[in-house]
Amino acid sequence: MTGYLNIILRLTIWFLLTADLSWANIVIGVGVTILLPRGVTNVGLLKDWLRTLGEVLVAIPQAYKEAFEIMLYPHREETVVLERVKPRRTPSLIFLDIFLITFTPKTIVQRYHNQGWYEVHYIQRRETP
């Protein structure tokens, strides 16, 4: 599954970069994509993948919403919170999770513990009640 995603990602970058759908360009792109080395990755669940990719799309407007929130109301408090990783996560899904958390402006993942915890750095308007 991730192997296919890898190839699709590379092909997307190639076609977006060259913006050329001629026959020769397609052959070059597919050839380079297959020839480039790729690491061995675990197979994740298709359902988890689709849901996480959907969350990425949702995250973009949410990120803008949070940006407006912290612009309108100053957030001055900083806290560090430990969050549990959802079960059955492959490394690439964990990467996507970290990406999602860090993408929104109020939260940044500081560190990932191997026992299944994220260390998330929050900014807040005031002390936690």
Add this chain to the structure above:
Amino acid sequence: MTLVLIAMIGALLIPMVEALQDEDIWQRMLAFASIATKTSVMILVIAVLQDDWMIGVVGVLILSVGNAALMLLAHIIKRVDDAMEG
């Protein structure tokens, strides 16, 4: 569009001043990261302004591969800091 570019130069000055005044290396790394992104976006804006799409391709390429050195530098500085402190 020229006004936009002038405003961007003003925004670029802020991390430059920060890199000048702050002695802490991590604050300077932040300024570097900010400058790297800002210059690439400015290259894109200039490409649209001049209607020269070759420059636009250069801007996209710099944007997509240019930050690798920054990450390597961050990791090595962290290792060296740890070694200095013992």
Add this chain to the structure above:
Amino acid sequence: MADSPIMSSYAYAIMLLLPLSAAMVIFQSNPYQALVMRGILGAIAALIYAMMGGGDVALTEALVGTMLAITLYVVAVRSSLVMRLGVLEGEGAKNNLQWQPMLDYLRAMLKRYQLRLELVPYSDTQSLHQALAAKEVHGVCLMDRTGPNAEEVAPRILVRVRRLAEIFATELPEAIADAKLYRDDALVTLPHSPTLTEEHS
């Protein structure tokens, strides 16, 4: 390009940033800070080249001048600016009052010269001397017992690099450690280290 509309006022404003960032690179004494500044300089240079219409130059500056150069420099700086000090492993060598203050003092002193201290443990005095002779380490630290009392030790540092010996001779107080220059050919006696012939006994 000189009379084209792009060479208007803001172009000069951006170009002023280039000598500014170049001066920032030059006046850094810490090599890592200078590398960060080099990155800033590279980013601004790429912006100016692209603004002047030289897309290929800008791409080369960003990829080679910034990315590759910083990578190579960081590897070179990290592997060269280090002093490897051979020490004895085990409790006997480290379990005394002078060990930690001496290390702290050495680290602080070397940090002023942008050097970092790396400790290389060896099992006994024999292999320590062999490592110094084989140039595996830049210096060794020996713990000499001054008397039967176990608490009383006199740390003795032998370095094989002359510049390091000069730094140690001028900045390291005798109370912390006694520093000497070590030479392979023991026949050459240095004026300021009269005891080095004893090291081969």
Add this chain to the structure above:
Amino acid sequence: MINILSYTCIILGLVFWYWGTWPLLGRRSVLYKLHGLSVADTLGSMAIVVGLLLRIPHEWPLLVLALISLAIWNTVLGYVLAYCVTDDVTHDAGQEVSHGG
């Protein structure tokens, strides 16, 4: 119409840039500044690129690539910088814990 929309996006991006970069000059912690940079460099730059995309729709492949690389690189860079700045200290039991899910 498209022009107005494009200018709105670019000006919004510029406002983000200034707002997020301004805390750099202050004396806050690196992580706090990183939140501001996340607003400025990721979201502001993305807004600017979207504004450019509205002006020249025929160059969409490259600009979409620019959007993707902006989002991914800046986010990963934020994580790497946050990782490198904080020390690896084990937190004590007094830390508040929330079970995300």
